[in-house]
Amino acid sequence: MNKRKAIKYYPARSRLLHWSMAILIISMLLVGLSMVESLAVWQPVALDLHRSFGFLLLVMVIVRLINKYLTPRPRLPKKLPAYQVLAAKITHTALYAAMLLMPLSGWLMQSADGRTITVFNTFNLPHLIDANIKAYAFFREFHGYMAWLLIIMIVMHVLAALYHGLIRQDRVLTSMLYSKKPK
Amino acid sequence: MIKDSNYKRFKKQMKSKITVKQARLIVFIIILPVAFVLFSKILAYVNKDSVTAQQFVDLQQGDSNFPSFRRAHAKGICLAGIFESNGALGQYSTASVLQAGEFNFIGRFSIAGNSPTAPDLKAPVRGLALSIKDESSTNSEWRIAMNTPPVMAVATPEAFYAQLQALAPDPDTKQRDPSKIEAFFANHPESKTFLEWKDGYTPASSLAGETYHSINAFYLLDEAHNEQAVRWQAVPSLESSIIPQLNQENPDALQDQLAQMLEVAPIKFDLVFTLALPEDDETNPTVLWPSTRETITAGTISIQQYTAQTVGECANINFDPLVLPKGVEATADPILRARGSVYAESFRRRALEALLGENE
Ligand code: HEM
Ligand code: HEM
Ligand code: HEM
Numbered sequence: 170m171n172k173r174k175a176i177k178y179y180p181a182r183s184r185l186l187h188w189s190m191a192i193l194i195i196s197m198l199l200v201g202l203s204m205v206e207s208l209a210v211w212q213p214v215a216l217d218l219h220r221s222f223g224f225l226l227l228v229m230v231i232v233r234l235i236n237k238y239l240t241p242r243p244r245l246p247k248k249l250p251a252y253q254v255l256a257a258k259i260t261h262t263a264l265y266a267a268m269l270l271m272p273l274s275g276w277l278m279q280s281a282d283g284r285t286i287t288v289f290n291t292f293n294l295p296h297l298i299d300a301n302i303k304a305y306a307f308f309r310e311f312h313g314y315m316a317w318l319l320i321i322m323i324v325m326h327v328l329a330a331l332y333h334g335l336i337r338q339d340r341v342l343t344s345m346l347y348s349k350k351p352k
Numbered sequence: 353m354i355k356d357s358n359y360k361r362f363k364k365q366m367k368s369k370i371t372v373k374q375a376r377l378i379v380f381i382i383i384l385p386v387a388f389v390l391f392s393k394i395l396a397y398v399n400k401d402s403v404t405a406q407q408f409v410d411l412q413q414g415d416s417n418f419p420s421f422r423r424a425h426a427k428g429i430c431l432a433g434i435f436e437s438n439g440a441l442g443q444y445s446t447a448s449v450l451q452a453g454e455f456n457f458i459g460r461f462s463i464a465g466n467s468p469t470a471p472d473l474k475a476p477v478r479g480l481a482l483s484i485k486d487e488s489s490t491n492s493e494w495r496i497a498m499n500t501p502p503v504m505a506v507a508t509p510e511a512f513y514a515q516l517q518a519l520a521p522d523p524d525t526k527q528r529d530p531s532k533i534e535a536f537f538a539n540h541p542e543s544k545t546f547l548e549w550k551d552g553y554t555p556a557s558s559l560a561g562e563t564y565h566s567i568n569a570f571y572l573l574d575e576a577h578n579e580q581a582v583r584w585q586a587v588p589s590l591e592s593s594i595i596p597q598l599n600q601e602n603p604d605a606l607q608d609q610l611a612q613m614l615e616v617a618p619i620k621f622d623l624v625f626t627l628a629l630p631e632d633d634e635t636n637p638t639v640l641w642p643s644t645r646e647t648i649t650a651g652t653i654s655i656q657q658y659t660a661q662t663v664g665e666c667a668n669i670n671f672d673p674l675v676l677p678k679g680v681e682a683t684a685d686p687i688l689r690a691r692g693s694v695y696a697e698s699f700r701r702r703a704l705e706a707l708l709g710e711n712e
Contacts, residue, residue, distance in 0.1 A: 203395075205697070206404040208509040208690035213674050213682060216692065282670060282699075283483075285491040287678075293490050302668040306703035324384070331383065335376040 176243050178344050183240055186233045187345060193226055194268070198320060220275065221289045227272035234265065243344045246337075260326055267319040274315060278308035403513045405693040409701065411516055413466050415523075419710035420667075421468045423698040425479050428462030429607045430664025433618065435484050437651035441625060444580045445572035447679030448486040449494055450650055457484040459655065460666040461559045461610065464499075468661070472606035473598070477501065478555070480564040480586055480621075481671035482653065495675035497691075498564035498586055501550070504637040505543035509690035515540075542638040558595050559606050560619040560655075561588050568673065568688035569634035571681045581634035581683060583641070586621035586653060611658055619655040624648070635685045670699035 179187070197219060204215045245254055276297055279286055283300035285293050298304055334342030370378075413423040422428075439452030449455045459482045463475035478500045486492035506512050518536035521528050537543050556562045564586040571579040596612045598605045613619060625648050628634055632641045661667050674682055674692040682688055 205693060206399075206406060207693060208403060208405060208408070208686075210684055210686050210689045212693050213689055283493065284675060285493070287491060295490075300668065302703045303707045306700075306707035309700055310704060328384065331380055335380045338376075 176241050177340055178243060178348055180240055181348055182236060183242070184345060184348070186229065186236060190226065190229055190233065190268070193222060193229075194271075194319075195323070197222060197226065197271075198316060198323075201316060217287075220279070220286050223272045223275050224286065224288050224294065226268065227276075230265070230268040230272075233268075243340065245341065246339045248339075257329065260322060260329070263322055264319075264326060267315060267322060270315055271312065271319065274308045274312040278305060278312055281305035281308055401510075403510050405690075405697040408509070408513060408694045409697045411513065411520070412698070413701075414520065416466045418466075418468050419705035420702045422462075422702060423466055425462035425464055425481075426466050426468040427470050427472070427475075428460045428468075428479075428481075428661050428666070429610065430659040430661050430666035431457075431459035431461060431655050432657045432659075432665075433457055433459065433653065433655040435482075435623070435651055435653050438649065440648050441572065441650045444574055444582075444627075445679040446575055447494065447572075447677040448489045448492045449484045449677060450572075450679065453486070455484050455486050457482050457653070458665055458669065459483070459653075460661070460669075460671065461606075463606075469603070471603040473555075473600065478559060478562055478564075478606075480559075480562075481666070481669075483669055483671065483675075486677075492677045493675060494677045494680065495669070495671050495673060496566070497671040497673050498566055500553070500555075500562050500564060501546060502565045502567065502585070503545050503549065503640055504567055504687055505537070505546035506540055507542055507636050507638045508686045509694075511540060512687065542636075545638060545640055556588075557598055558590070558613070559610050560613060561590050561595065563587050564621075566673075567637050568685045568691075569628065569637075569683045570676070570688075571634075571683060573679050573681060579681075581628035581632065582625045583628075584623055584625045584650070587624050589620045589622055589652070614655070614658055621653040621655075623650045623653055625650055634683045637685055637687050670695055672696065672699075 200215050200219050204212050204219060207215070245257060276286065276294065280296040280298045281301050281304040283296075285296070287293050330342050330345070333339055409423050416426075418426060433456075435449065435455045435457050437449060437451065437453055437455060439450070441447075441450040442452065444450075459480065462479040462481065463470065463472060464477035464479065465475055479497060481497040482495070484494045484496070504512065506515055515536060518532045519528065537547060566584045569581050569583050572582055573579060594613065594616060596609050598609055602608060610619070626641060627646045627648065628641055629645065632645070633639055659665070672692055672695045673688065676682065
């Protein structure tokens with residue numbers, strides 16, 4: 170991926186993907202954690218939306234990975250210490266992995282319980298695996314623990330972004346916020 | 353983003369000693385704790401005085417420890433057979449298993465309670481669960497869990513939780529407290545229909561002789577998405593002459609008797625639907641609809657085989673009543689809508705125990 174031209178900001182389509190997915194993923198985490206506890210009448214509706222938006226996010230992350238491959242990205246500041254560059258690289262890779270594994274484990278978990286997922290009341294997803302209680306247990310626990318890992322990574326990621334924006338005051342945070350050419 | 357120049361002017365006005373750099377540092381340090389506290393306060397406010405699915409399952413499993421078994425209706429026996437659908441409900445619902453035809457099902461007879469070794473004849477409630485599927489179409493599976501009472505005693509999961517608490521035996525004496533139970537029902541006049549049923553109910557001398565009720569109501573949806581609220585019951589069609597004698601001493605009396613009966617012939621139930629009129633409340637499981645409401649028999653459940661639940665396929669199924677085929681939908685009944693997350697929690701616990709091999 171030697172497409173990193175000397176641009177200062179993420180292009181609009183990358184920012185659109187980043188922020189729409191950020192909002193959806195944070196909502197999915199909050200809805201997910203609430204609905205597994207809730208006995209309220211909205212619970213089955215929330216579960217249905219969770220599955221539909223989860224599938225949408227799976228499609229979006231695939232689009233995003235393709236976009237990432239095709240699109241130039243801003244370089245991190247040259248002054249940044251090597252360990253921070255490495256940390257950024259690792260967190261970003263882990264975030265992409267989590268964005269793929271969350272919906273996949275959710276889908277696998279539902280297949281292992283023999284359930285058909287209907288996306289936004291319009292079409293059915295195929296079963297990825299046959300019903301199997303042990304596979305259900307594995308993917309159910311995976312989905313739950315992965316969610317907490319993702320939360321930790323998002324906290325780290327947001328703190329790092331704010332660290333750049335507030336403390337270092339370099340271009341890293343603004344590169345994901347603005348499109349304007351530098352003044 | 354606050355411009356630095358604004359900040360400097362602001363700083364001058366306030367004659368403050370805090371530099372911009374320090375201010376940014378402070379924001380950076382406190383932003384996360386502040387967000388966290390705000391968020392947990394909001395959550396606590398939204399969830400005040402509500403029961404969680406985890407608390408419910410904790411209460412149901414109590415101190416009984418039977419890894420990989422259900423936390424409620426723990427004792428049961430797996431069934432397999434055929435649903436012979438006559439298609440009479442086809443005009444009300446697009447569900448493929450309600451069109452005329454024969455559909456395989458997996459099922460389970462159970463008794464209420466958290467012990468898989470409890471004596472069959474002591475349980476106050478018996479259940480019949482079904483998973484009916486049209487193998488030739490996707491999204492056709494219908495999971496059903498029915499019980500012997502026709503109504504619930506209370507109409508909300510919170511009240512049902514309180515009911516289970518009132519009925520739970522004292523941890524020290526292992527005895528139920530009749531005054532607690534009386535007080536509970538006195539506080540819940542909506543339990544009248546349930547208590548009347550209870551007084552008039554004598555357990556049948558066979559699992560095959562009970563009537564099992566959906567209790568909660570559901571909507572049937574036709575091609576044009578017209579809703580028809582229904583409840584249903586599995587009505588036994590049984591000749592009493594073929595019921596073997598029950599051995600009162602045998603903890604597995606009902607299961608052993610069932611096995612004997614299935615050696616001879618399939619056990620059959622009619623699946624009879626009651627159609628609500630617009631004035632009937634489909635969201636309150638404590639109220640029966642008038643007995644004059646139209647009923648339609650959708651077909652016959654013919655149970656042909658049984659398997660012990662330790663080896664049978666039914667152990668691997670979560671009979672969540674919210675797993676519905678296209679053409680059937682859940683009503684807003686708060687009890688019905690609470691069942692999904694509670695069954696999922698019970699299923700999650702026993703599935704993990706099965707994975708870790710804790711049942712061996
Ligand atoms: C980015 C995507 C997703 C995120 C961030 C996410 C997040 C979560 C979280 C945080 C929970 C609560 C876990 C717990 O408390 O243990 C949860 C539960 C659940 N998720 Fe997801 N999820 C995603 C995608 C999906 C998908 C695609 C499906 C299914 C197709 C799915 C199905 C479920 C189900 C059924 C539960 C509840 C399980 C239960 O009741 O035991 N999720 N999810
Ligand atoms: C309010 C929250 C968020 C803020 C302030 C934020 C900020 C940023 C910033 C400034 C960058 C650019 C970093 C760089 O150029 O190296 C970035 C990149 C990234 N963010 Fe976020 N982010 C947020 C939420 C999220 C969430 C929820 C996710 C996913 C779960 C996420 C995933 C990513 C990924 C994968 C990248 C790397 C993009 C690339 O391939 O270059 N972000 N974010
Ligand atoms: C809020 C109310 C209810 C709660 C919290 C509740 C809870 C549970 C739980 C935790 C299980 C075990 C699930 C599993 O591990 O697979 C269960 C099973 C069962 N429930 Fe309920 N239940 C409720 C209402 C009802 C109603 C109204 C009926 C009958 C119409 C019913 C009939 C059954 C039956 C028959 C089973 C056994 C299913 C099987 O054989 O696997 N339940 N219930």
